[in-house]
Every structure is written in structure tokens, then in C-alpha cells.
Amino acid sequence: MIQFLRFAMTRAVLAFITLCFVSFIVFSLMELVPGDCAERYLAFKNSQGAQISIADIEAERVRLGLDRPFFERWVKWIFGAFQGEFGDSCILRLDISQLLGQKVWLSIGICLGSLAVAYAIAIPVGIIAATSRNPFLNNSLRLVSYLGLALPNFLLALMIMLFSTVMFGNSLTGLFSPEYRDAPWDWGRIKDFLSHVWLPVFILGWSATAFAIQTVRALMSDEISKLYVTAAAARGVSGRRLLMRYPARHALSPIINSLGFDLNRIFNELPIVALILTLTEAGSLLIEALARSNDQQLAGAIIFFLTGSIVAINFITDIVLAIVDPRIRRSILG
Amino acid sequence: MTEANIYDNTVDQNAKDAYFTASQGQLIWTRFKKQKAAMVGAWVLVFLILSGIFAPFLTPYDPTIAGRDKDYLNGAPTIPQFCDDNGCSLRPFVYALERSRSAKTNFRWVTTINTDKRQYLEFFVEGSHFKYFGITFNTHLFGLDEGFVHLFGTDSTGKDIFSRTFHAINTSLAVGTIGVFIAFVLALIIGGISGYYGGWVDSFIQMVTDAVRTIPAIPLFMALAAFIPDTWSAEERFFFISIILGLIGWPTLARRVRTHLLTERNQEYVLAAQLCGASSGHVIRKHLLPSFTSYIIVDLVISFPYMVLSETALSFIGLGLKDPVNSLGVMLQNVTSADVLLNYQWYFIPVIFFIVLVMAFVFVGDGLRDAADPYGDTKK
Numbered sequence: 086m087i088q089f090l091r092f093a094m095t096r097a098v099l100a101f102i103t104l105c106f107v108s109f110i111v112f113s114l115m116e117l118v119p120g121d122c123a124e125r126y127l128a129f130k131n132s133q134g135a136q137i138s139i140a141d142i143e144a145e146r147v148r149l150g151l152d153r154p155f156f157e158r159w160v161k162w163i164f165g166a167f168q169g170e171f172g173d174s175c176i177l178r179l180d181i182s183q184l185l186g187q188k189v190w191l192s193i194g195i196c197l198g199s200l201a202v203a204y205a206i207a208i209p210v211g212i213i214a215a216t217s218r219n220p221f222l223n224n225s226l227r228l229v230s231y232l233g234l235a236l237p238n239f240l241l242a243l244m245i246m247l248f249s250t251v252m253f254g255n256s257l258t259g260l261f262s263p264e265y266r267d268a269p270w271d272w273g274r275i276k277d278f279l280s281h282v283w284l285p286v287f288i289l290g291w292s293a294t295a296f297a298i299q300t301v302r303a304l305m306s307d308e309i310s311k312l313y314v315t316a317a318a319a320r321g322v323s324g325r326r327l328l329m330r331y332p333a334r335h336a337l338s339p340i341i342n343s344l345g346f347d348l349n350r351i352f353n354e355l356p357i358v359a360l361i362l363t364l365t366e367a368g369s370l371l372i373e374a375l376a377r378s379n380d381q382q383l384a385g386a387i388i389f390f391l392t393g394s395i396v397a398i399n400f401i402t403d404i405v406l407a408i409v410d411p412r413i414r415r416s417i418l419g
Numbered sequence: 420m421t422e423a424n425i426y427d428n429t430v431d432q433n434a435k436d437a438y439f440t441a442s443q444g445q446l447i448w449t450r451f452k453k454q455k456a457a458m459v460g461a462w463v464l465v466f467l468i469l470s471g472i473f474a475p476f477l478t479p480y481d482p483t484i485a486g487r488d489k490d491y492l493n494g495a496p497t498i499p500q501f502c503d504d505n506g507c508s509l510r511p512f513v514y515a516l517e518r519s520r521s522a523k524t525n526f527r528w529v530t531t532i533n534t535d536k537r538q539y540l541e542f543f544v545e546g547s548h549f550k551y552f553g554i555t556f557n558t559h560l561f562g563l564d565e566g567f568v569h570l571f572g573t574d575s576t577g578k579d580i581f582s583r584t585f586h587a588i589n590t591s592l593a594v595g596t597i598g599v600f601i602a603f604v605l606a607l608i609i610g611g612i613s614g615y616y617g618g619w620v621d622s623f624i625q626m627v628t629d630a631v632r633t634i635p636a637i638p639l640f641m642a643l644a645a646f647i648p649d650t651w652s653a654e655e656r657f658f659f660i661s662i663i664l665g666l667i668g669w670p671t672l673a674r675r676v677r678t679h680l681l682t683e684r685n686q687e688y689v690l691a692a693q694l695c696g697a698s699s700g701h702v703i704r705k706h707l708l709p710s711f712t713s714y715i716i717v718d719l720v721i722s723f724p725y726m727v728l729s730e731t732a733l734s735f736i737g738l739g740l741k742d743p744v745n746s747l748g749v750m751l752q753n754v755t756s757a758d759v760l761l762n763y764q765w766y767f768i769p770v771i772f773f774i775v776l777v778m779a780f781v782f783v784g785d786g787l788r789d790a791a792d793p794y795g796d797t798k799k
Contacts, residue, residue: 106630227456235777236729239735240751240770345633352635357732388634395633 198291211301233295308332345399449789457786471588475549478582479562488576572765601665606672613679721784
């Protein structure tokens with residue numbers, strides 16, 4: 086038990102270091118971008134008709150703390166970030182944690198939802214694909230999973246949206262109906278939310294499912310040809326029982342291991358899908374922060390959140406693997 | 420033993436000899452040829468790459484605003500035909516388009532098809548200029564003497580979608596190639612160092628790579644792409660996007676390079692070579708690299724569609740390449756309006772090309788991966 090706790094602690098520390106390191110990369114990249122917050126803010130004021138001098142910009146820099154050395158600002162930022170404080174958005178002049186608020190959790194929730202959907206479909210289908218000898222089934226599954234790659238999410242989203250606009254006169258965009266947008270959470274809002282959220286979940290899950298099917302299939306067919314499966318079959322275990330007790334359990338750990346990177350892939354597609362489906366509650370805030378307003382602070386905070394959740398997933402999967410996989414458990418307990 | 424039998428044996432022996440002395444490339448090619456889907460993919464891919472490279476010759480018009488047909492905006496495809504009510508001809512023709520306005524059309528410009536006036540398709544016609552290797556050409560595979568032929572229709576500014584699509588394939592492949600190349604060089608250096616030295620250098624580099632891999636790349640690079648100054652020319656944007664794609668792609672490749680190096684380094688044949696007194700340079704050149712290149716090539720082919728997809732995604736949200744440049748992402752961006760779906764469906768033709776291109780890459784990559792696996796035969 087103590088060894089296990091020690092393992093969990095090491096993993097937690099490693100995850101923490103990774104997060105710090107990543108935040109350093111993100112922060113540095115944001116720093117490379119020409120122009121800082123003071124200039125941008127005063128440029129805005131200038132466009133409103135105020136007279137701005139170099140001295141004003143310098144004064145603003147001092148006020149925002151931008152005259153401090155780079156490293157010091159990063160340390161300050163990262164300390165704030167771990168407490169959920171990201172400071173004010175550069176352009177919107179609003180507190181970022183308030184601005185993001187539940188939007189971040191909604192987006193992460195949607196992504197986790199599509200990840201869950203993807204594996205809920207992929208694991209049974211992948212196992213069937215690996216065991217079936219029916220060439221028609223195999224080839225059509227292969228084609229579908231290739232299409233999942235070749236037909237990018239945003240294209241699929243667009244087609245579904247336009248199709249439903251033409252057929253049903255409902256564009257299926259947004260996450261809430263107008264009357265529920267700012268309402269507190271209650272049963273009606275949850276129902277409304279669920280009636281909207283399936284589309285982004287489906288679309289984000291689409292290519293994730295295709296990937297997952299391929300992974301599961303490859304892992305299963307690797308395991309199935311191994312000797313221990315033959316041995317088990319020779320002992321008289323057969324059918325679903327054989328699959329579930331022997332190869333499926335082995336194939337499971339690499340899948341659990343790669344969940345974090347699957348989530349990463351979904352995050353990659355979130356902003357684009359969000360843009361098309363106009364999910365203002367989710368990732369399109371990122372695009373807005375980046376493309377429209379060059380808002381480094383906001384963008385940095387969002388990327389920090391996304392990376393943080395991936396690191397968290399990686400940490401959790403490490404722990405879960407150590408619990409469910411005896412081989413790893415052995416190696417930890419020595 | 421009959422004569423036929425002896426003959427069979429020698430054939431068998433020859434086949435065996437050929438098998439055992441075959442180079443790795445030959446083995447991979449033999450296995451690759453057996454896979455129907457991959458072969459089809461390969462042919463499609465070769466066709467698309469060639470048509471991308473020779474796009475200026477194969478397509479009748481300049482894909483930029485210079486080659487636009489200003490009388491035929493948002494025009495439907497004009498398909499060359501051989502027969503109509505006025506009889507058949509051996510040469511394919513399209514109808515002439517006439518643009519006019521009058522009291523009848525409420526003084527709006529209206530394009531009408533004049534079915535009585537045929538315009539015959541000609542081959543090797545002179546048209547807009549283009550350059551290969553510094554030599555200027557102006558011959559196009561087909562075209563019309565007067566008027567325009569638009570196999571895939573035209574877009575809202577009258578640019579020929581057929582010409583744009585083929586040029587777009589070229590651009591997207593070029594972006595992908597540069598991206599893959601940059602990713603590959605980075606991966607080779609980083610993964611190579613990691614795999615060659617092993618030990619704590621390896622652990623440290625792996626930690627950094629893993630950390631980089633946890634950053635969702637597209638949002639991050641959207642952040643960077645958003646800061647491309649508007650004043651940049653199309654070419655500068657093009658190179659910047661390629662570099663970004665390369666930076667997105669390296670960690671996965673680097674990991675594979677490292678894994679290959681680590682496993683190969685400890686193989687018995689390397690040990691055998693070392694015991695025979697081979698220098699490490701010899702081991703690397705004669706044993707490690709050959710064992711390795713096929714895998715790397717496979718990895719490159721597999722990562723190629725992701726580059727094309729990323730380019731498309733970036734261009735699609737307007738942060739990648741922009742209009743004067745024709746890339747598949749730019750073409751896809753054009754289909755986003757409801758107007759297009761309802762009225763101008765031919766805008767979707769480039770989408771088909773895009774899907775086919777990615778699929779072809781995936782099939783070839785998959786086939787190559789199976790073919791490069793030396794135990795692929797024995798497993799089945």
C-alpha cells in the first residue's frame with residue numbers, strides 16, 4: 086500500500102512538472118508574439134480618439150507588471166494558474182476565470198463525452214472486426230474507419246448542419262435554446278442541453294471512433310494469435326468467454342494508456358467544430374481570443390486548461406492501469 | 420524422378436534463392452503488390468500527384484483572378500458533349516454562353532446558354548503562361564479557341580474550379596511535403612540522439628517529448644498562426660504554415676525513430692557485426708540504416724495525410740493559407756455557406772478530391788506498413 090502511494094505520489098509530481106513545463110512552453114510562445122498587452126490596450130484607446138505617447142505605454146507596462154523579467158512573470162502566472170487565477174483578459178478587460186467559468190468545464194465535458202462514446206462503440210466493434218473472418222464486414226469496417234479520417238470533422242459538421250437546415254429548418258447550432266441560455270441549472274435546462282449536445286459529441290466522436298476502432302482491432306488481432314489464447318482454447322474455453330477473459334484484457338492496457346492522447350486529438354478538433362456549430366459556450370471562445378483579438382492571456386489560460394485536463398487524464402490512467410493490470414502492479418510493488 | 424519434377428525443383432530453388440537474396444525493398448514491393456486496396460490507392464495517388472505537378476498544363480486556365488471568366492460567375496459545370504438536337508460531331512463541344520441584359524431580364528445581367536452555337540474543344544491550345552524550371556510555356560492540354568470551358572463550374576469570382584482544384588492539390592501536397600520534411604528532420608535529430616545515447620539523455624528527451632505531446636497542437640498553433648501579419652505575401656504564409664505543420668508533427672515521429680533505434684541497436688545481428696570487428700560507422704551504415712529506412716518511409720507516408728488534414732483545418736478557419744493561393748483547405752472553406760449547398764453544389768467537387776487524396780494516402784500507408792513488417796507473412 087505504501088509502495089502504491091509512493092508510486093501515485095511520484096506520478097503526481099511528474100504530472101505537476103509536466104504541467105509546469107508545458108505552461109512554460111505556452112507562455113514563451115505567447116511571449117514571442119509581437120506587441121504586448123500594454124501596446125494593444127493603448128492602441129485600442131488611441132482608436133477611440135485618445136492621444137497616446139510612448140510614456141503612456143511605458144506607464145501601462147509598469148502598471149501591468151510587464152516591465153518585470155520574463156521568468157518572474159511566468160512564475161507569477163503559474164502560481165496564479167494553479168489557484169485558478171489567470172488575471173484579466175488583455176482585450177476584454179474582464180477577469181479570465183470568470184469569463185471562462187463553466188464554459189471550460191462544458192467543453193471538457195463534451196470532449197470527455199465524445200471520448201466515452203468513441204470507446205463505447207470502438208471496443209465491441211473493434212473486437213468483432215478482429216475476430217470476424219467475414220471479408221465483407223472487415224472491409225466495410227475498414228472503409229468506415231478510413232472515412233473517419235478522410236472526412237474531417239468540420240466537413241461532417243457542416244454537412245449535417247446544412248442537411249438539417251434544409252430538411253427540418255433547424256440548424257442544430259448552439260448548446261442551449263435561447264430561453265435557457267442564462268438560466269440556472271434545473272431539469273428543463275438539462276433536457277435542453279442534452280437535446281443540443283448530442284451533435285457536437287457525435288461529430289467530435291466521429292473520427293475518434295474511427296481511430297479507436299483501428300487501435301482496438303490492431304491490438305486484438307495481435308493478441309489473438311498469441312499462444313496463451315491457443316492454450317486457453319485448447320483447455321476448452323471458447324466464444325465470448327475466451328475473448329473477454331484472455332486477449333481483450335491484454336489489449337485493454339495500451340488502450341487505457343493512450344486515452345490522454347486521444348483526448349488531445351479531440352481537443353485539436355474542438356475549436357473548429359465549435360466554430361461551425363457556433364458553440365459560444367465552448368472552444369470558439371478560443372478562436373475568438375486568438376483570431377479576432379490576439380488576446381494572449383485568454384488564449385494562454387484556455388490552452389493551460391486543455392493541457393491540464395490531458396495531464397490529469399494521463400495521471401488517472403496511470404493510476405488506473407496500476408490497479409487493473411497485475412503486470413504493472415507487480416513492477417511497482419517490486 | 421521425371422524430368423518435369425527436376426525442372427520444378429530448380430524453379431523452386433530459383434524462387435527460394437530469389438527470396439533469400441532479395442533486398443528489403445524488393446521484399447516490401449512483393450508483399451505490397453499482393454494487396455489490392457493498397458495498389459489501387461497507390462495508382463490513385465500517383466495519378467493525383469502527377470496531376471498536381473502538371474496542373475498548369477492539364478488545366479485550361481490560370482487559377483488566380485487573372486484567369487477568371489468574368490461573364491460566368493457561380494456558373495454550373497459545362498460538360499463537353501458529342502451529340503445534341505442538331506446532330507452529332509466527332510469533336511466534343513460546349514455551348515456558347517451569352518451574357519446580356521435587357522428590359523426582359525429586368526436589366527440584370529443574365530447568362531444564357533446558346534444551344535445553337537457550338538464551341539469545339541481543342542487540344543494543345545495556347546493560353547496563360549506558366550513556368551517549369553525557368554522555361555515559360557503557354558500550351559494547355561485542352562481549351563477553347565474562344566469562350567471558356569468549365570468542367571467543374573466557376574466560383575463567385577468566375578475562377579475555373581477545375582483549374583483551381585488541380586493547383587490546390589499541388590499546393591497541399593507541397594505544404595505537406597515541406598511539413599513532413601521539417602518534422603522528419605527534427606524527429607531524426609531528437610529521436611536519434613535519444614535512441615543512440617539512451618540512459619538519462621533518453622529519459623530527459625522522452626519527458627520533454629511527452630510534455631510537448633500533451634499540448635493540443637492545433638489550438639496552440641492557431642494561437643501562433645493568428646499572429647501572421649496581414650501584410651505577409653502568399654508565399655511567406657505558405658512557408659510559415661508548412662513550418663508550423665512540421666512543428667506539430669515531430670513528437671510522434673521522433674518517438675518512433677527512437678523506438679526503432681533502441682530495438683535495432685540491441686539486435687543480435689548488430690552484436691554479431693560488432694563481434695566480427697565492424698566499426699560503429701560500418702554498423703550504422705550497413706546494418707542499422709537499411710533495417711530502418713523502410714520503417715521511416717512508412718511512417719512518413721502515414722503521417723502525410725495528417726499534414727494535409729492540418730493544413731486544411733488551419734486554412735478552413737481562415738488562419739492558414741488565403742485566397743490567392745489555392746490549397747484544398749481554401750477550396751473547402753468555400754463550401755461553408757448555405758447558399759453553396761442549395762444553389763452551387765459543384766463547389767463540393769474539390770471536397771471529393773480531398774477525400775480521395777487522403778484515403779489514397781491512408782490505404783498506401785497501411786499497405787506499406789503491412790508490407791514492411793517482415794513477420795507479416797508468417798502470421799497469417
